[in-house]
Amino acid sequence: MSKPIRVVQWSTGVVGKPALKAIVAHPLLELVGCWCHSPDKEGQDAGTLCGLPPLGVRATRDIDALLATKPDVVCYMPQFPKIDEMVKILEAGCDIVSTAYFITGTQFGPEAKARLEAAAQKGGSSIYGGGVNPGHANIIALVASAGCARIDKISVLESVDATPYESAGTWEAIGFGLKVDDPAAPPLAERAMPSFKEAVEMMAEALKIAVDQIRFDVEYAAATEDVDLGYMKIGKGCISGLRCCWSARVNGKAVIELKVAWKLGTKLEPNWPVEDGWLVEIQGQPNIRCLYQQTGGTRAFDPATLTAMPMIHAIPQVFAAPPGIIRAHQLPLIAGAYTVNT
Missing domain, CATH: 3.30.360 (Dihydrodipicolinate Reductase; domain 2)
Structure with a gap:
């Protein structure tokens, strides 16, 4: 890959924090934006919000400002999904990987699911959901x-x-x-x-x-x-x-x-x-x-990382996928690439 995949991390909550750290550590990914839910986090450095040194990326609640950074992929991890947000992201040509209660989109009803499909086709983008x-x-x-x-x-x-x-x-x-x-x-x-x-x-x-x-x-x-x-x-x-x-x-x-x-x-x-x-x-x-x-026992139990990492590892495959709602069995094998400690 000639240039890194530009990624926005959407939320820095329980799952968003390990996701953001993993984006920064991944050699094929570049963090270009960070969305936050809380007004208290707005303007803070994304690194500070997830326990890393400053990264030079400020958290914002402005979706237009995030899309202006021209991300390739939005790592969409709010507590609950919003169709209007997802449609706007897809129409802007940004792929979505999401842990926000999304696998096929059927839950939203035929009309909303059709909106997502249409937005993906319009933007030439894809959406993939999962977690652990x-x-x-x-x-x-x-x-x-x-x-x-x-x-x-x-x-x-x-x-x-x-x-x-x-x-x-x-x-x-x-x-x-x-x-x-x-x-x-x-x-x-x-x-x-x-x-x-x-x-x-x-x-x-x-x-x-x-x-x-x-x-x-x-x-x-x-x-x-x-x-x-x-x-x-x-x-x-x-x-x-x-x-x-x-x-x-x-x-x-x-x-x-x-x-x-x-x-x-x-x-x-x-x-x-x-x-x-x-x-x-x-x-x-x-x-x-x-x-x-x-x-490692209860103290070592880390459900947030287990939830975030399958989505981070899927970003290159989703970025290469055709437009539309993507199911897991339609993607190539997703493995823990670039994580082996040598």
């Missing part, structure tokens, strides 16, 4: 499936004590902190995690499955005492854990399952055991079991 899960874990499952002559069911289970993920807004949006019998909790969880359903759709597309239905089921665990996590509080009897499943069904049979078991702390009932990782299981010929797990 949904995203990387689904890719691992698809790669594992290549060893099978027959697949009866393929499942991905994320089960973690997610306490180190210090984002109260994320957990509250899913329903953590509500009473376990609050009727608003299940639909809130389903609405707040639409990218999991999109990941089921993506896997079904890759596996050439015509799905009849995608079903959502959820159950909760209650805090057994008042819990103070430092970044949020959960009252006794309120949701401190959940287990949910999105299942793709054909003729009433589940053929793909994406399952999540999250808990905040250990003071909850039931206190489900967790793998602190991602378990891929395939029932078929042959049966396959893969555990993708970060080692």
